[in-house]
Amino acid sequence: MTKKIAFLKHKAYNMRRWSVIAPAQAGSGHTTTCLSAADIMSVLFFYAMHYDPKNYECPDNDRFILSKGHASPLLYAAWAEVGVLSDEDMLTYRRIDSVLEGHPTLRFAYTEAATGALGVGLSIGVGQALCAKLDNRDFYTYVMLGDGETSEGAIWEAVQLAAHYKLDNLIAVIDCNRLGQTAQTMFGHALKRYEEVFSAFGWETFIVDGHDIQELTDVFDKARKVKNRPVVVIAKTIKGYGVELLADKQGFHGKALKKEQAEQALANLEKKFPQAAAFKADEYSWEPQVPEKCKAPVVIKRSLIRMPKPAYVSKEKIPTRKAFGQALSVLGDECNAVVSLDAEVKNSTFAEIFEAQHPDRFFQCFIAEQNMVGMGIGFDRRGRMPFISTFSAFMSRAHDHIRMAAVGQAKLRLIGSHAGVSIGQDGPSQMGLEDIAMMRCLPESVVLYPCDAVSTYKLVEQMANYEGGISYMRTTRMATPVMYDNAESFPIGGCKVVRQSNKDKVCIIGAGVTLFEALKAHELLGQQNIQVSVIDLYSVKPLDVATVTAIANASGNNIITVEDHYPEGGIGEAVASALRNSNIKIESLAVKRLPRSGKPEELMALANIDADAIVKKVKAIV
């Protein structure tokens, strides 16, 4: 055995110790899943990966994503062994004042991706690997998966796309420890099954004994030499490896050892790995393989982005989804960080306008919304600015990935087109009617809903400059007339008072397609000498409480909200919630029943969110 191999075994041994100690100290955590993967981690961190541990953000470092996020003690142990965490740090695992959380989050500066919902990490890796290709960087992205998590469909979305884009800079490792939380995985230890599937999808595969350090080093050497296809290393491991009590036994998933058990386990490890335990740090001098380019410090900067004024013609009819595509294309001119990801609906979302101008920065993600959002997290992490588009209804397919993006504080820009019943004949399956609720309910999120081309254009610029978290824009299928002057500004958190008089009896709040119904109602009511104010609530979150309150106060303290969305979590509830302790009366028109196919105007009438419904409601109030 070479000194190097002995050293790697020693590191694995140390990581196993931490995998016992840290959860035992915390009173919770997943020890067994760490014990299975410790040898792989040792080889990755101290042999395979090229990176500068003193400069984590160096853009040429290889990247490591722990997709099986419950093995967090192992991730922290690896960084402890690298030297960036102290023993004291390790003992803070899962404490409320610690950055070493139960599943990795970005609070720990060496976490590449927040994980914990399974089946997300590989997609993030696909994003990073594609980003490396785009940026002409040589780094590799390593993703460690659990075998259990390969039942998640999101994995196979990522697998297909990685092969499609020939990502030979992406190396996945599956820790095949056979046992899930309560059952054997579907493939168990039949590693050939994984090999066959990955191979069929176009990946290069290596089967390896996940506890044989020498074999692992050989395989990871080979993995870096594969060209034109992504690589998966399928490692046969034993869950709980090294500790008799736990090894290959069901019933210990997510169980931390009690104090005595932990002491026994540590003794057990020492007995099982005597050489690794006895290895002295000075027997081998490890030097990280720092990438050439990293030697000079790299500073990534992104300043305020200003787009040129648009040149829309008043009253011209343009769908906001199309204005989005136009704006994104212009934004792409101004800012080369922008990338566009679309789920095979680019001629519906109009991401195709961006693609036509910036083909190298457009990524066809096919019909796989989860993977698309996961990729977005990867692009964001590597300094790009992803705009991610599909039908608003299908954003729900990626809800968990969006949720995890929020946990990971990724700055995704999401665009959901074809919102609401106003899409018409395609019917309820294609109508985004829950997207506002879904997107409002994310920490630090921004929810925008423009009604015309000018506001869409301006809000794309706002999204580009929003760095606080996830921003979402809802766009409309049908063409709507240009309402605003090209010089108008649309700050996040604002609204527009588009009709106002000194005789207003009610304030009507619309957004997107319902703004025009509100305007029609304004006109119809005006003919009957009933004056109403109208607000365009283009920023649903944050909501401009001050302006809405002031206008409502000047409108008889009456508000009617109108939205092409289900009532719960939508605009009506947002307004009712924001103004709850005022003396303003609020009525809400929304889509209250499952809609159907029909013409847009018929459906809006059926849902009572059209001008007639507004008129009726106003008359019932005044």
Next chain:
Amino acid sequence: MTKKIAFLKHKAYNMRRWSVIAPAQAGSGHTTTCLSAADIMSVLFFYAMHYDPKNYECPDNDRFILSKGHASPLLYAAWAEVGVLSDEDMLTYRRIDSVLEGHPTLRFAYTEAATGALGVGLSIGVGQALCAKLDNRDFYTYVMLGDGETSEGAIWEAVQLAAHYKLDNLIAVIDCNRLGQTAQTMFGHALKRYEEVFSAFGWETFIVDGHDIQELTDVFDKARKVKNRPVVVIAKTIKGYGVELLADKQGFHGKALKKEQAEQALANLEKKFPQAAAFKADEYSWEPQVPEKCKAPVVIKRSLIRMPKPAYVSKEKIPTRKAFGQALSVLGDECNAVVSLDAEVKNSTFAEIFEAQHPDRFFQCFIAEQNMVGMGIGFDRRGRMPFISTFSAFMSRAHDHIRMAAVGQAKLRLIGSHAGVSIGQDGPSQMGLEDIAMMRCLPESVVLYPCDAVSTYKLVEQMANYEGGISYMRTTRMATPVMYDNAESFPIGGCKVVRQSNKDKVCIIGAGVTLFEALKAHELLGQQNIQVSVIDLYSVKPLDVATVTAIANASGNNIITVEDHYPEGGIGEAVASALRNSNIKIESLAVKRLPRSGKPEELMALANIDADAIVKKVKAIV
């Protein structure tokens, strides 16, 4: 050519005509994707499937699911050719008064599954096929997929599970027409690629020319003979087949033909298929292959379910998730329709208690939440009563499937455990903090959130009897004391007033884990002579507005809501929205920032949703 083949070609020809005519008449719809699949549909409906067209609900009929729901004209055309739709019916396609919607919904009585979001149908089929096995029925489930939709991960979840359960009564057909909406699919016409992947996953595969009727009949004959594994028929087709303008051309996806184009297309079809066009109906007498058992009419009934009174001991600490498992097991005794689906967390959700008692009706779905929910739709459609459990956080993974279940009016019973920050050290990725918003925002949904074992038990019974749509129960990780008498009842739409005096200054509304914080606050405030009422809002939707209003009126018109959930779409907004036009002041405590790892009590304090936070808020009011 036999008469039978000629007949099948004739039916395919007729369906192609409808695929042109119906969308052209409607002014929208997907013609080209129907033209590619028409021959397959003809063989399925008039050759392969065994069913009684006059008795659709017969439980022994073979089932057909159109997973590529945008090919709806073809589905309707098939049923028109069978004879259950008239020409006049067909011309109502996509009209607001028609059941022939843009994508199939259950409004059309012959739709087996509402589709339109891609990648859902196969999972529904897996549920149906498993249900057939459970019920000892011989019917087959056929699912038609688009090739584009195989990029959806949900497909591969279904593929894995179908192989795991050896569903040889499930036959999928992929209409490989090569072209997606804007791009060639990843595999294009390389049908071998599909074969390799499906085969690696354990399926039997057949490659076939999707326009060769004879070949199709042979393959579907073979498909029914396969044992111990599901079957996929991979059909090479041409998008737009039969119409020159459209055939194999990009740019026509989702485009209905204009009147003149349509006439040209019909002429084109006649020219391309002269024999099929000239075929006379009386040349061949088609008789459906009616399953033996169908000859007697079958009536499925389900009456009101009553569970025996539970026997919980007052103040005993039991997690609501465990009480759910206990209740489900008892429910399983009372009602053999009940099945339990769980995503490899049965010892966390406690579905394992049901499994222990009813192993034949428990289905391990592994870590694949989308497929699990899709399967539930299938079980529901075939008369079973699925209870579907996983962590509440991971319900978000299946959001689109749940949305589609609502579109399909499926009666799913969903159970989300480990809600909120109160789970503690596992951290934000595992905390359900958006599930109430997601579940409230479904038409006809019910959202329940019990605080103790008795209410959990009783609410499981309520869910069993709720047939109006989707019901959701949120359960808690930590143990909570039994609050209620075993005789207490918990109707959907009710609430419990658990503390009340004639001196109340504020009404505190809690639910689940926060109810106990409210009770603690009640006690602490009482010691300072501040009286408050406390409501257990176990039914978040529908919400008991009358009781809440009455108690708030008697509590100084003040409400404080406390919830372990993000503010948007949660309990606070639900209450604020319901009471918007009252004179009641409402303050809400909720999780307003991204949480972290820590002890449950620390996290509840950090989020300001614990007793101390309530006390502080009350004092700020009184």
